[in-house]
Amino acid sequence: MCDCVNRGGVYIHVAVCRSKCIYCDFYSEVCHSGFDWERYVKTLVAELELRSCGLSAMREVSLYIGGGTPSLMPVGLLRFLVSEARRIIMSAGSGDVRLTEVTLEVNPDDVTAGNADVWLDAGINRVSMGVQSMNDKELRSIGRRHDAKKVMEAYGILRQRFGNLSLDLMFGLPGQTLESLSSTLDVFTELHPEHISAYSLMYEERTALTRLRDLGRIKETDENLSVAMFEMVNEHLRKAGYMRYEISNYALPGFESRHNSAYWEGVPYVGVGPSAHSFDGRRCRRWNISDIRAYMLAVENGEKCHEEEMLSDKEITEERIMTGLRTAKGIDIVRFENDFGKEARVELLDKAASMLGKGYLKLDYNRLSLTDKGVMLSDDIIVDLF
Template identity: 35%
Template sequence: MARALYIHWPFCAKKCPYCDFNSHVRAVVDHDAWREALLSDMRAEAAAAGGERLRSIFFGGGTPSLMPPALVAALLAEAERLWGFDKEIEITLEANPSSVEAANFAALAGSGINRVSLGVQSLEDDTLRWLGRLHGAQEALEALGTAQAHFGRVSFDLIYALPGQSPRQWETQLARALGFGTSHLSLYQLTIEPGTRFASEVRRGAFVPLDDDAAAELYDLTRAMTESAGLPAYETSNHARPGEESRHNLTYWRYEDYAGIGPGAHGRRGGFATVRHRKPENYLAAVNERGHGIAQQCSLPVAEQAAEALLMGLRLAEGIDLAALAARFGMESGELVDEGALARLHGLGLVWTEGHRIGVAPPGRGVLDALLGEIVADGLVAA
């Protein structure tokens, strides 16, 4: 049963040119209407997803820090009424580091948020402008300080492997980021996603993405520096002090059930996949008509569930327990992984095995997608 809840707030002040998330810019947002819709959708999901106490809640977006703190408080109060909260519950909210949003941090902490993830993205003004961000570097640092004063746990994001970025440039910026003392960092290589403005610019020749070899060098540098600083990679792009990992995201990567409400939100419960309507107006109409925002709900074949569990779990430094996974899905280990490919990759030092556990070794993490294509057995349906 679901022990994690994801709440999607779809609105942003501006659409970033690299972003392919379900985010929308609207001149006016009716917060009362959204309060009622999200509460109704949450009640419907709780009725379907069982009553285990929640161990994590994550407000994602979009830009959830644009939500009125009173709305956040109302959603948390209803979630606690419906499910109950684990005594160590992690409640995360994604925030942009603008001065306007940072002014709400005290109220958001008072509403129950105990962890914040800041979308800093860069510590350089020129890069922030190129990325289409509305904040500057100094504003981001001031917001980070405010966040650290109000929340027990703080993470922030940076984007690297930018066009023309050198190892020296990234090393300088990452060393500075590590010096701020947060317990968690999410460090993402720039990817050119289809349908984004950056994808159009690359097609027009406006800029050339960093090549794979150069990006791999920066990835290795990132892993070495964060590990040396005591924030090793526990997932491909996420780094934390031991015990400070994102509990909510670990729910996804360990392929445990979670409920998802709000426009475009996905969920997994009891072998079923749920997807909410993506467009905000369609979502509101669906909730008003049916009491929930589900656009699709389907039972996943066991093979597809197993493939998803493998693809998610092998992103983690801890790897997966192959025997436990096989037992969970009523399969043999050889039906989950290509044992010949696994042995070959182990011999190359790209994967590790330890009893029933397998995982991708540090030298293989930079080519994770290619390795997954070899490791996962042909008979499984890829997620």
């Protein structure tokens, strides 16, 4: 149901880490000395080649190499991966194709001048670095390997080479205070990256973080303090010139992530690698198996490595509500009616009425969106609109 038929995204999942972050529930495996990087990369390329028919309608394509920890990949193989992905993307379309954004996720401890030079030469034009905090005690509390000094060193190397940098920030960390968060925000805004992602620490099932909390070794941040931290992040970044264009993402004007925006706008994207997800922009969602070895064997043997589902009309409508309200632009009510009918539009606005009255939602120029007050209650609000 996307009206952006010429746009698309390719996500490549590098499901390998040096060590597992205690809060992470994404699929990845700890890298060992005998890991066969060459086989893994060739499998990623082979899957993308097999999936190239899903790229045929795309004219403006973003490429995102995430993880896991893609910056662990030997630089020669990363160069090969980007080159092959570019070749496949460009040759899949029947007309002019532009690769608009090529993002690489990195950890500070993998950033060296030599690595960064190769990343740049390989065609990476946007780097996203997982920082989380500029307080060493807070970094240790969540098992991060780097410290604030390493962040500054890594950022300096990247800044000399790349014109589009994104930093990840987390709040609600164990032992974090408003004062320490403010100090981290001061450093972030002084560094002035083009993009900042700010996430509240989540206690997901089956993570080491949740086990530590349940054992009483870590205390979860009080809800009132978490709200105050979100408000601080929002205000601090706004004053520094950043616009919140999605619940957790802020950018200087013109530097919104094209790739992440595709997810929220219903643009088709192809995901390759173990556990990677894909969407055809209409009804079909698919996801790869979450097992590196089984994934490689399946692709090498020409066997199925994914599951898929066809979304119902109700699920498509709910998806539009959920993704639309994550963005600052919100839901385009006119487009919503065109896609789903007048009855669906009336039902949506009827359900939204009480939250509009309470100031959690706003309706401006036929766009329904969350207010700052409503963002912290977004999950509950979205469910109430289903």
